[in-house]
Structure formats: C-alpha cells, structure tokens
Amino acid sequence: xxxxxxxxxxxxxxxxxxxxxxSVEKGKITTIIGPSGAGKTTLLRxxxxxxxxxxGKITWDDKNYRFPVxxxxxxxxxxxxxxxxxxxxxxxxxxxxxxxxxxxxxxxxEHTAHLKELVDIFDMGAFIDRYPNETSLGQRQRAAIVxxxxxxxxxxxLDEITSSxxxxxxxxxxxxxxxxxxxxxxxxxxxxxxxFAQQVSDNVIFIDGGEIIExxxxxxxxxxxxxxxxxxxxxxxxxx
Amino acid sequence: xxxxIFQIIVDYHQALIQGLLVTLSLCLIIWSVGLVLGNTxxxxxxxxxxxxxxxxxxxxxxxSGVPILVLLFWLNYPLQDMLRVxxxxxxxxxxxxxxxxxxxxxxxxxxxxxEFPKQYIVAxxxxxxxxxxxxxxxxFPIIFRQILPGLLTTQVNMLQLTLFASLISVxxxxxxxxxxxxxxxxxxxxxxxxxxxxxxxxxPLNGLALWLKRRYTRNLSEK
Numbered sequence: 222x223x224x225x226x227x228x229x230x231x232x233x234x235x236x237x238x239x240x241x242x243x244s245v246e247k248g249k250i251t252t253i254i255g256p257s258g259a260g261k262t263t264l265l266r267x268x269x270x271x272x273x274x275x276x277g278k279i280t281w282d283d284k285n286y287r288f289p290v291x292x293x294x295x296x297x298x299x300x301x302x303x304x305x306x307x308x309x310x311x312x313x314x315x316x317x318x319x320x321x322x323x324x325x326x327x328x329x330x331e332h333t334a335h336l337k338e339l340v341d342i343f344d345m346g347a348f349i350d351r352y353p354n355e356t357s358l359g360q361r362q363r364a365a366i367v368x369x370x371x372x373x374x375x376x377x378x379l380d381e382i383t384s385s386x387x388x389x390x391x392x393x394x395x396x397x398x399x400x401x402x403x404x405x406x407x408x409x410x411x412x413x414x415x416x417f418a419q420q421v422s423d424n425v426i427f428i429d430g431g432e433i434i435e436x437x438x439x440x441x442x443x444x445x446x447x448x449x450x451x452x453x454x455x456x457x458x459x460x461x
Numbered sequence: 462x463x464x465x466i467f468q469i470i471v472d473y474h475q476a477l478i479q480g481l482l483v484t485l486s487l488c489l490i491i492w493s494v495g496l497v498l499g500n501t502x503x504x505x506x507x508x509x510x511x512x513x514x515x516x517x518x519x520x521x522x523x524x525s526g527v528p529i530l531v532l533l534f535w536l537n538y539p540l541q542d543m544l545r546v547x548x549x550x551x552x553x554x555x556x557x558x559x560x561x562x563x564x565x566x567x568x569x570x571x572x573x574x575x576e577f578p579k580q581y582i583v584a585x586x587x588x589x590x591x592x593x594x595x596x597x598x599x600x601f602p603i604i605f606r607q608i609l610p611g612l613l614t615t616q617v618n619m620l621q622l623t624l625f626a627s628l629i630s631v632x633x634x635x636x637x638x639x640x641x642x643x644x645x646x647x648x649x650x651x652x653x654x655x656x657x658x659x660x661x662x663x664x665p666l667n668g669l670a671l672w673l674k675r676r677y678t679r680n681l682s683e684k
Binding site for chain 1: 580581583584585586587588589590598599602603606677
C-alpha cells in the first residue's frame with residue numbers, strides 16, 4: 222500500500238498541504254478531485270517523492286520515508302512508484318518507441334513482448350516510430366502511459382492526463398486504465414473530469430486549500446456530504 | 462573574367478596559398494580557443510550563475526558594444542604602447558577574435574543549459590534512471606542538438622571576422638589579395654575570386670548549420 226500520514230508542506234510561507242493522510246491500494250483507482258490551486262499536483266509530486274513534505278511520513282509498501290529528512294539524502298525507489306504528468310515530458314530527440322525503451326537499459330525478449338502487447342492495447346502501431354513533434358498530444362499521452370507501464374510500476378500516479386484529450390481519447394484512456402488496474406497496479410489519479418472519475422474510480426478524495434475535505438467511495442460524487450464538495454460538483458454540473 | 466581570375470590564381474598561387482594558410486591557421490586557432498574556453502565558460506556560467514554567469518554576461522554585453530575593428534586596433538596599438546610590449550599582429554588578431562568567439566560560444570552554451578526543460582530530467586528520475594544516465598542519454602544529446610547550429614553559424618562569422626586582421630598587417634588571404642591588386646590593379650577579378658573563396662567555405666558550413674537545425678532541433682515545448 223502507498224500511504225501518506227499527516228503530510229504537510231509550505232511553499233513561500235503558504236500552507237499548500239495541511240496534514241494530509243491517505244492510502245492507495247494495489248489494484249484500485251483512487252481519484253483526487255478539487256478546484257485549481259487546491260494542492261492536487263503538489264500532493265502527487267510529494268507522494269512520488271519528487272518534492273519532500275515538511276513533515277509526515279510516506280510509506281511505499283515496505284519502505285518508510287519520514288520527514289523532515291535528516292541531512293542524509295535518500296534515493297526513492299523509482300520506478301516502483303512512477304508518475305505520468307499533465308505535461309508529458311516525452312524526450313524530444315527520441316522517437317516514441319525509443320522514449321518507451323530508454324529507461325529499460327538493455328532490451329530483452331521479455332521487454333519486446335511486453336511492448337508489443339502494450340502497443341496493441343494502446344493502439345500505437347501507426348505512430349510509435351515517429352518523433353514527438355510529429356504526433357498529436359493524445360498519441361504522446363499514450364506513449365507516456367506506456368513508458369510508465371513498461372517499468373512494471375506497483376503504483377502509478379497520473380496528473381490530469383486527460384486534460385488535452387477529446388472525448389474519444391478519454392474513453393480510450395478510461396478502458397486502458399481499467400486494464401492497468403486489473404493487473405494489480407495501484408493508481409492515484411488527479412482529474413477535473415467528474416464523469417471520468419465516476420466511471421473509473423474505486424475511491425475518491427476531494428481536496429481544497431491543501432486539505433482533504435471528503436473521502437470515500439465513488440458515491441461521494443453523487444451524494445456528497447460536505448457543503449464545499451456539493452458546491453464544487455454543482456458548478457461542474459452547471460458548466461457541463 | 463573567369464579566364465583572368467584563373468590566370469591570377471596561377472600567377473600568384475604561392476602568395477595566395479601562403480595567405481590562405483595564414484587565414485586557415487588563424488581560423489583554426491580562433492575556433493579551437495573559442496570552442497574549448499567558450500564551452501567551459503558557458504558550462505560554469507550556468508552552474509555558478511552569480512559568481513561566473515553574471516560577470517560573463519556583463520563582459521559579453523560590453524564586448525558586444527565594441528566593434529571588432531576598434532578592439533583589434535586598440536589591442537594592437539594603444540594597449541601595447543601603454544604596456545611597452547610588442548605582440549605580433551597575428552597573435553593580437555588571435556586574442557581579439559578569440560575573445561569575441563569565447564563569449565559568443567559561452568552565451569549559446571549557458572543559455573541552452575539554463576533553459577533546458579527540467580521536466581525531462583524529472584521524467585528520467587521517475588523512470589528510475591541514474592543521474593549519470595540522464596545526463597548522457599537525455600540532457601547532453603538534447604542540448605548538443607540545440608546548440609550545434611548556433612555554434613556552426615558563429616564559427617562561420619569568426620572566419621569572416623579574420624578579414625579584419627589584414628588591417629593590422631596580418632598577411633592573411635585578404636591582405637594578399639590587396640597586395641596583388643596594388644601590383645596588377647584588377648580589383649573586380651581579384652575581389653570576385655576572394656568572394657568565391659569565402660562562398661566556397663562559408664556556404665557549405667551555413668548550409669550544414671541549417672540542415673542540422675532542421676534535422677535535429679525539435680520543438681521542446683509540449684504543444
């Protein structure tokens with residue numbers, strides 16, 4: 222299990238994360254929703270140990286990371302936990318295939334078979350040998366997800382990966398996420414798409430002002446208890 | 462006219478070859494010094510922005526306001542007079558043009574390093590890549606491709622700047638052409654031949670820079 226206990230973080234004197242505790246189970250999708258500036262991306266970066274919290278504890282299965290850190294710098298066990306960002310960070314000098322294979326080092330027959338399988342699942346055959354600037358955002362999105370999956374992560378953190386996709390592409394990502402989940406990967410996903418969250422999530426966390434306002438099953442999206450969540454969802458409903 | 466040009470080349474081939482060798486050696490020294498010291502200065506300028514980067518930028522800014530001819534003359538006459546030393550015009554030209562080259566190269570390298578999108582490093586980290594591997598396989602190739610066309614264009618400019626060395630009596634190809642012209646007075650043919658010579662060297666280099674830019678410089682944004 223990926224667990225955060227009482228993590229807090231200040232940036233420029235402002236509380237961005239306040240005493241947050243949550244857990245992500247393997248084989249389940251946990252979705253974080255909330256307004257812009259709520260601290261969603263900071264939370265993801267903190268859980269992936271790209272940024273350290275000021276206090277609290279983060280556990281990646283058997284590995285415990287306590288904060289504040291001592292002088293001794295530790296090395297997070299990436300890619301056991303890996304991240305796909307809103308901006309995809311696909312390396313521009315490599316084709317999508319090279320992007321996917323680069324982190325693996327020496328390519329084995331097992332890697333090749335795994336890639337073939339994922340290329341089929343994500344329908345990437347037509348563009349996998351193109352350079353990033355020759356592909357669409359949706360195609361790069363899929364490459365970023367496949368790059369992460371090729372590393373066999375146990376937890377996959379996804380930051381607004383649907384933000385630049387059209388409805389068809391979102392549907393395609395939705396079905397692919399279900400496949401990933403069925404393989405036992407724990408997924409923590411930030412999204413602003415409530416419908417998308419409803420279809421794919423096992424658990425939902427609503428955060429605002431760096432705090433968890435409501436947490437529960439997917440039903441909280443239909444009948445939220447907290448007033449703030451009700452207001453947020455009603456605005457989203459009105460807009461959509 | 463072509464026949465006359467050819468005849469001049471045949472008649473004065475020894476002097477022309479001599480001038481060409483001076484131009485090429487001047488150029489090779491300026492390129493080597495500029496690339497080695499410029500890359501070093503650019504690298505440390507990016508690594509230590511306050512201590513090295515800022516002073517280097519200030520010096521580059523001041524240098525950009527001084528025409529190369531003024532710099533060349535100032536180094537060759539008043540400075541040597543003040544210091545009561547004699548430095549050969551060839552060496553003075555090397556120092557003056559290399560200075561310009563060093564700071565031009567340093568700016569290209571420093572900017573590329575500073576503006577390198579950090580997210581590419583983060584992407585490597587979360588994929589479990591080591592820092593050394595990230596530098597070798599991601600950072601260096603991307604930066605190299607970004608700076609290569611700019612470096613080539615700068616070196617072509619440096620080759621063209623070597624012409625100014627003739628004005629402090631360095632017997633490079635332009636000076637030789639002037640001397641030949643003072644003897645036979647055929648300016649059209651002589652300077653056309655000189656232009657063809659520079660075109661033959663500069664055009665392929667500029668073409669290569671353009672090709673590299675098109676081939677390897679990819680859009681680094683995520684759009």
